[in-house]
Amino acid sequence: MLSRVADSLYWMSRYLERAENTVRQLDVTMSLMLDTSDTSAETRWERMMHALGKPKGMEWNGDMDAMARKLVFDNTNGASVTFCVNGARENARQVREEISSEQWQRLNRLFHQMHSPHAQAQFRANINDALASVVDGIHLFKGVSDTTMIHGQGWQFIRLGRYLERAYSTATLLEVYQPELSQEQEREHSGHQYLELVGLLRCCTSFEAYCQVYTADLSPDRIIEFLLLNRDFPHAIRYTVDGIRHAIESIQRTGGRRAPEELTAMIGRLHAQLGYTNIAEILAGDLAAFLHTIREQCMRIHELIYRYYVQYSIQSALAT
Amino acid sequence: MSASQPVEMDSLFGDYPLDGAFDEMRAPGGELRPHYRALAETLAALPPEELQRRKQSADLSFLTQGITFTVYGRDEGTERIFPYDLLPRLVTAAEWDRIERGLTQRITALNEFLRDVYSDAKILSDRVVPQELVYSCKHYRRQMRGLQVPRNVYISVVGSDLLRLNTGEFVVLEDNLRVPSGVSYMLTNRRVMKRTFPQLFHSYGVRPIEHYPQLLLATLRSLAPEGRPEPNIVVLTPGVFNSAYFEHTYLARQMGVDLVEGRDLVTHDNIVYMRTTDGLKRVDVIYRRVDDDFSDPLIFRSDSSLGCAGLFNAYRAGNVTVTNAFGTGLADDKAVYAYVPDIIRYYLNEDAILPNVKTFILSEEKQRQHVLANLDKLVVKAVGESGGYGMLIGPQSTARQREEFARQIEANPRNYIAQPTLDFSRAPCLIGNLLEPRHVDLRPYVLFGDKVNIVPGGLTRVALEKGSLVVNSSQGGGSKDTWVLEQ
Numbered sequence: 075m076l077s078r079v080a081d082s083l084y085w086m087s088r089y090l091e092r093a094e095n096t097v098r099q100l101d102v103t104m105s106l107m108l109d110t111s112d113t114s115a116e117t118r119w120e121r122m123m124h125a126l127g128k129p130k131g132m133e134w135n136g137d138m139d140a141m142a143r144k145l146v147f148d149n150t151n152g153a154s155v156t157f158c159v160n161g162a163r164e165n166a167r168q169v170r171e172e173i174s175s176e177q178w179q180r181l182n183r184l185f186h187q188m189h190s191p192h193a194q195a196q197f198r199a200n201i202n203d204a205l206a207s208v209v210d211g212i213h214l215f216k217g218v219s220d221t222t223m224i225h226g227q228g229w230q231f232i233r234l235g236r237y238l239e240r241a242y243s244t245a246t247l248l249e250v251y252q253p254e255l256s257q258e259q260e261r262e263h264s265g266h267q268y269l270e271l272v273g274l275l276r277c278c279t280s281f282e283a284y285c286q287v288y289t290a291d292l293s294p295d296r297i298i299e300f301l302l303l304n305r306d307f308p309h310a311i312r313y314t315v316d317g318i319r320h321a322i323e324s325i326q327r328t329g330g331r332r333a334p335e336e337l338t339a340m341i342g343r344l345h346a347q348l349g350y351t352n353i354a355e356i357l358a359g360d361l362a363a364f365l366h367t368i369r370e371q372c373m374r375i376h377e378l379i380y381r382y383y384v385q386y387s388i389q390s391a392l393a394t
Numbered sequence: 395m396s397a398s399q400p401v402e403m404d405s406l407f408g409d410y411p412l413d414g415a416f417d418e419m420r421a422p423g424g425e426l427r428p429h430y431r432a433l434a435e436t437l438a439a440l441p442p443e444e445l446q447r448r449k450q451s452a453d454l455s456f457l458t459q460g461i462t463f464t465v466y467g468r469d470e471g472t473e474r475i476f477p478y479d480l481l482p483r484l485v486t487a488a489e490w491d492r493i494e495r496g497l498t499q500r501i502t503a504l505n506e507f508l509r510d511v512y513s514d515a516k517i518l519s520d521r522v523v524p525q526e527l528v529y530s531c532k533h534y535r536r537q538m539r540g541l542q543v544p545r546n547v548y549i550s551v552v553g554s555d556l557l558r559l560n561t562g563e564f565v566v567l568e569d570n571l572r573v574p575s576g577v578s579y580m581l582t583n584r585r586v587m588k589r590t591f592p593q594l595f596h597s598y599g600v601r602p603i604e605h606y607p608q609l610l611l612a613t614l615r616s617l618a619p620e621g622r623p624e625p626n627i628v629v630l631t632p633g634v635f636n637s638a639y640f641e642h643t644y645l646a647r648q649m650g651v652d653l654v655e656g657r658d659l660v661t662h663d664n665i666v667y668m669r670t671t672d673g674l675k676r677v678d679v680i681y682r683r684v685d686d687d688f689s690d691p692l693i694f695r696s697d698s699s700l701g702c703a704g705l706f707n708a709y710r711a712g713n714v715t716v717t718n719a720f721g722t723g724l725a726d727d728k729a730v731y732a733y734v735p736d737i738i739r740y741y742l743n744e745d746a747i748l749p750n751v752k753t754f755i756l757s758e759e760k761q762r763q764h765v766l767a768n769l770d771k772l773v774v775k776a777v778g779e780s781g782g783y784g785m786l787i788g789p790q791s792t793a794r795q796r797e798e799f800a801r802q803i804e805a806n807p808r809n810y811i812a813q814p815t816l817d818f819s820r821a822p823c824l825i826g827n828l829l830e831p832r833h834v835d836l837r838p839y840v841l842f843g844d845k846v847n848i849v850p851g852g853l854t855r856v857a858l859e860k861g862s863l864v865v866n867s868s869q870g871g872g873s874k875d876t877w878v879l880e881q
């Protein structure tokens with residue numbers, strides 16, 4: 075497949091994943107602010123901004139609703155929902171012939187929803203419903219992508235984008251929540267600590283899944299274990315790394331010619347790092363450093379994908 | 395005949411004017427032309443609500459399929475739906491036969507003209523076409539001199555615009571030999587029409603056009619360089635901001651080939667490659683939807699980033715086929731157009747089956763004086779433009795516009811031609827609940843690989859505004875499905 079097309083599909087998918095992440099974090103943060111606690115609104119806002127990669131111009135000004143709308147609609151801010159949806163749609167538009175009509179129509183509808191003259195009013199009237207409908211739109215897009223597109227290279231690049239973005243954002247989120255997670259655990263949860271932990275899980279839509287595995291008994295160690303090492307839950311980092319590995323393997327299999335050892339080695343190492351360890355070992359070491367290396371490896375994998383599939387030099391391509 | 399016309403037709407036609415122009419549906423006396431009878435009866439039998447419902451469902455179908463074009467000169471390239479009229483335009487088998495023979499003859503001769511001009515230029519030394527006219531054409535490409543093109547085919551995809559005059563005769567208004575567009579509308583119109591009037595379509599016995607993408611693919615394949623039995627064929631688009639981008643994606647998808655942009659291509663040792671996720675892949679045939687000027691910055695405009703540096707040299711080396719060839723705009727120059735009947739006679743020793751429209755060459759003193767004195771009656775066109783840009787329609791112009799054009803003609807007479815204002819044919823369109831006549835043209839699509847191939851049909855463009863003579867989509871035109879009948 076054309077490198078440019080692969081690039082567009084990859085970014086279309088990353089942008090949508092990013093939009094979904096922003097929406098979910100915003101939703102959780104707003105609902106946490108309803109409860110009075112020691113943590114101030116500003117602290118919460120700052121924490122979310124860290125988790126979203128510290129976008130510029132989003133300093134807390136005390137007006138939650140206005141800040142929330144800014145995070146949804148401010149097109150100059152790389153983490154905003156509108157910015158990400160625009161990015162996804164613009165990428166899709168350039169590969170119109172590669173995606174299915176259903177995918178295009180879905181994404182187009184989401185785009186028009188964000189740009190409709192009523193959009194601002196809807197978010198003002200009921201921001202929770204409005205955010206939920208954006209997430210619905212993204213979920214529907216993922217659904218039609220999986221059911222209407224050939225599961226060839228293009229689809230694999232969509233998966234690559236989705237999982238890399240997700241691995242990176244989950245690792246960032248865990249890093250940001252580290253103070254809460256390393257707090258001395260009280261014998262009986264205070265309601266506040268409990269809410270914070272639920273918030274963290276809900277940022278990854280993983281509260282219910284967590285309960286199925288560990289019951290509603292929330293402990294920081296288990297939460298870290300779940301979000302890092304669970305192999306069956308789609309938002310756990312280990313699962314996403316498995317997804318990245320599968321996607322790269324399929325791309326190599328269908329393409330045939332190129333064997334980027336450096337890339338497979340990098341992914342294999344990350345995979346082993348998460349697969350052949352346990353939570354006790356991780357917690358005995360430096361959790362922050364561990365999370366940091368995961369993020370770095372995600373960035374490295376992104377660079378290698380680019381170097382091998384998208385922006386390779388002509389000389390290197392002619393040599394093989 | 396008019397006395398026997400069923401009464402209920404009145405509710406359909408209202409005060410349908412029958413003056414001057416040839417009406418596709420009705421003879422001057424008002425009676426229906428025989429092949430339109432079934433259509434009129436079907437429409438008259440439908441309640442107005444049902445007609446509207448079908449129209450809405452057809453509109454919706456275009457909308458959801460995203461069949462759009464881009465209008466220039468507005469914010470960030472506005473996407474628009476191409477307006478569409480519900481009623482098909484009918485062409486009888488006998489009419490089509492003449493069109494098909496006429497276009498085959500014309501395209502064969504024009505291709506021969508290009509081959510000649512870019513090699514021995516016999517037609518120029520024999521003074522059939524003035525030498526100055528050819529060498530002053532802005533689409534003449536000296537780089538093409540002496541270059542051997544595959545199978546000697548210069549123009550493999552053509553869309554010629556036909557009009558029907560008061561006499562009922564089809565004439566050629568212009569040839570589009572560079573990058574003709576609109577074929578995707580021909581194909582999508584048909585698909586929507588079949589869903590809108592399935593019974594009527596079936597009963598009419600309409601010749602199919604759906605195989606066009608397959609024919610196009612076969613045409614491109616037949617032009618592949620020697621020794622490339624499984625050629626890699628691509629469509630080259632300027633990108634998402636081009637007005638015909640939808641069509642580029644549509645054709646690529648229908649043919650099952652890659653849609654590439656200039657930045658996807660690289661050349662090395664006079665071979666063109668595209669960058670894929672599996673490394674560089676050799677490209678053998680390029681169906682080019684980018685103008686000459688923007689195709690290769692090393693040879694043509696150096697400020698263009700739409701093309702591929704080195705493409706022309708790879709082409710000259712015979713390692714890649716680019717079609718249409720470069721420099722074909724020479725033969726659709728509106729001044730060269732005036733000589734097409736002579737060109738046909740020169741190469742084929744035949745008279746033109748489809749006549750030309752009378753054309754004044756303004757670089758000739760006498761003709762220019764006549765035109766300048768009669769600007770209010772004539773249509774003036776810039777020779778190298780298309781899409782309805784750079785045009786003066788005398789009878790509908792203001793004195794100021796005429797002065798402006800007169801000045802431009804005096805300054806650069808070679809750049810303009812003039813033609814009589816044509817009262818070309820009108821076909822019924824659904825306007826509200828009534829039928830009203832609107833001016834139409836017809837653009838059939840001609841393919842030329844092993845041989846000339848024309849799918850029976852084309853794009854009927856409609857000047858949807860009442861009284862308007864401009865059918866271009868960029869100027870408020872719409873389209874109709876065109877049914878070429880078996881009988």
